[in-house]
Amino acid sequence: MPSILPVALSVIVVATTPLLGVAFYYVCIVPRFNPLRKLAGPPVRWLFDNHMSFLLNPYRSPKAHSTFVQKYGRHVRIRGLGPWDDRLLPLDPVSVAHVLKNSTIYEKPWQSRRFITSLIGCGMLAAEGVVHKRHRRVATPAFSIQNLRSIVPVVFTKGNELREKWCEILDSSGNTGEGIRIDVCHWISRATFDVIGLAGFEYHFNAIQNESDELFHAYKEMFEIAVSQSDGLRTVIGIYIPLINEFFPDERVKTVKRCQEVIERVAGKLIQQKKSRIVEGEETGLGYAGKDLLTLLIKSNLATDLPSDQRISDEDILHNINTFMFAGSDTTSLALTWTLYLLAKHPGVQRRLQAELLEAAPSPPVSRLTSDEIESLYIVLSDLPYLNDVVRESLRLIPPVHSSLRVATRDDEIPISCPVRLRDGSISDQKSIPIAKGSLVHVPIEAFNLDKELWGEDAWDFNPDRWGTLPEAVSALPGIFSNLLTFSAGPRSCIGMRFSMIEMKTFLYLLLTNFVFSATDEEIFKANVVLTRPYITGQFKAGSQCPLLVKRYTRQND
Incomplete structure (x- = not known):
């Protein structure tokens, strides 16, 4: 038995030496020749220190x-995850425009x-290169101004339903005082889940009335629990070593898998049904008049x-529906939430906006307007x-x-518009x-939006009023x-920007002409958890509130 140990140790040394050599080369040698090392930047306190907490925390x-x-x-x-990870933080509009414009580089x-x-599949958010171009080409007709105009009555219907619920x-x-x-x-x-359900693929979540729909639960759990309430370190480890998620899944991984099974079953069935109706309509010559994004996506693909x-598969269509669900509900609902929060904190602005909206309001209530009148x-x-x-x-x-992150796929020269400070x-x-x-x-979206040298x-x-x-x-x-930069720029800019504008302006009109909002005594703070979400101080584990x-x-x- 003792004679086996030296042999085993020798095998381990022989097997790991090349790996250690490769690791040493990329960790210690390659970074020395990185041209970014010549640039000025903040210091680090120890070997594995980084600057991410300064740049990713909206409070700091x-x-x-x-x-x-x-x-x-x-x-x-700036320093990323380790001493080998020097990154460029460009705060120059010319440099950022170059990076976002050249999406293939x-x-x-x-x-x-x-x-x-791992969450929503390889749709437009995850695809790159030729695959992304194919997805974007097929989806673009669905987001034309003409097609989005037909979605306006759906948004008004759901906004009015939220008004009635409140x-x-x-x-x-029975409270008629301070609210x-x-x-x-x-x-x-x-409400935004309801909108994207109907406008996206003619599916009734009925989330405003109750939260019992299984597909709604699946999306909601995946976006809220599995994303915003997950263990960051465990998630990072799972990204680098995916086998850990296969053999030792934590609660987040189990939740995502369970949700994905529901989505694939229910949403996958909807896609097949929709596809059959479209094909049947073409064969009979009667056509299919659906105006939802899924119908338009399938028609474009066919x-x-x-x-x-240049076509995409049914699986790709499902992944893009998941993408629309995430981008079309989560981002817009957060944008609306933050707008109402800001209006509550600035009552003068709220009153002025209410006056403008009330002046534009028609005499009959929205519930009595025809689709054409609503569009008008x-x-x-x-x-x-x-x-x-x-x-x-x-x-x-x-x-x-x-903020967003990009990686250079080849050596490049990034243009600049101002002098560069060196190390x-x-x-x-x-x-x-x-x-x-x-x-x-590191593309600092928030930084450009808040730059005092640019905005004052x-x-x-x-x-x-600015x-x-x-x-x-x-x-x-x-x-x-x-x-x-809120909707980005270049070939990968947000395809659903107009959709988001329709939702935001419609909901603000319906809510502000019926309600007054003011702040509570609770302190709300911003946290960057995939998206910038609101939380009550001391209640982070309770989720976005x-x-x-x-x-x-x-x-x-008044």
Whole structure:
């Protein structure tokens, strides 16, 4: 027996030596030749220290970004997960525009894609390159202005249903004074699920009335419990070593698997039914008149002028429906929640917006309007100047997506518009920043939206009036929406931006012409948990919450 031990040790040494050699090369040798190491950046206190807590925490990130610009310029070297992980933090509009425009050079890292795919499959959020182009080409017709116009009555119906539900809650409480406490985050999430269910694939979640639908539960559990309430370290380990999730699944992994089984069964059946109706309509010549995103997606995918190698599979369609559910419900509900929170904290702005919305309101109640009349009403709402300013200001101040990460797939030169500070303290007159293949670029969405040098000294304040006279520097910012990075920019910008605008403006109209919102005594803080979510101080484990005091609007409130 003793003679076996030396042999075993020898085998272990022989087997691990090459691995250790490779690890040493990538951890200690390769980083020394990374051109980013020449840039100025904040120091680290120990070998495995990093700057992520400063940059990803919305409580600390505004000050951190401002400090970094003052000390290190607009191209900052930051530390990621380890000493081998030097990253570029570009706070230069020209540099960020280059990164977002060249999506084939700067892709989402495999870690991000593996995490997204593990939840909602490889839809448009996770796909890259040719696959992403194929998904985007098939989905784009569904998000045309003409098709989205037909969704407006659905949004109004669900917004009005939420209004009626809150009226019931107020009436049953008997409180006619300061209003009652309503968790607007919870209720708006239920309403946006209803909207995307009907507008997405003609599915009735009925989440506003109750939360009993199994498909609603599956999506809700996956987005809330498995994402925002998961153990961050365990999730990271599972991304790098996926076999751990297979053989030693934790509660998060079990929850995701259970939810995915429901989604694949129920939503997968809906896709097959929808596809059969479309094919049957084409064969009979009667057509199929569905206006939901799933119908339009399938029709686009079956179009005769689309080459067969450009089509996507039924599995891909399911993954994109999951993507629409996540992006179309979670991000919009958070944007609406934060807008109501800001209006509650700024009653003067709320009163001014209410006055504009009430002036635009038609005489008959929304419930009596025809679909054409509702579409006409939305056209009026979409052009209201102060509503536009409030929505833009809310999306600027608290973007649901806090930041994003890209990896260089090849060596590149990133253009710059300002001098670069180097590690030795000197200022370089170089015209670009070389970046090596495999290097990560941290795209600071929030930082650009809150940059005081661009937006003015009140950039961290909620001030819708700023949109009347914007500083000239703002016009240089990239972004598909009002020079904001909230919906990103370039080929991977948010395909559902117009859909989100319809939801936000419609819900704000229906809620603010019927209710008044004010803040409670509870302290709300922002946390970046995949998206920027509201939590009550001391109650993080209870999940996203944003309670506000809600009472009926009357002329006496003015």
